[in-house]
Amino acid sequence: MTNAMTMSKDEVLSTYEAMLALSEQMVAAAESGEWDALSLLEKRVGAHARALQASDEQVLLDGASRVKKVAIIKQLLACDRTIRDLTTPWMAQLSQMINSSGTSRRLNNAYGGV
Secondary structure (H helix, E strand, O other), X not given: OOOHHHOOHHXXXXXXXXXXXXXXXXXXXXXXXXXXXXXXXXHHHXXXXXXXXXXXXXXXXXXXXXXXHHHHHHHHHHHHHHHHHXXXXXXXXXXXXXXXXXXXXXXXXXXXXX
């Protein structure tokens, strides 16, 4: 990825496309429960997003490019929604396990092993 301050129109669009490809990989990772891979991919998407934030407003896209950008953003949002739908139950289960473990530990501390 080039320096965000010098991104061309093509580089902006290719960065959005790269984010979409990574987001699609994130969906696959979430579907298969590969949480470490999901986290790594999320960091890579974040790096692209930061680069875009620094240059996207400075680059004016023409009609066709703007339409393509909007279409990619809609796909990114759909991927994000799918990932949230897949991770929310896992996060609830993880939270329950953590709380259960804490309760078990407190009971053990209070009453000792029986």
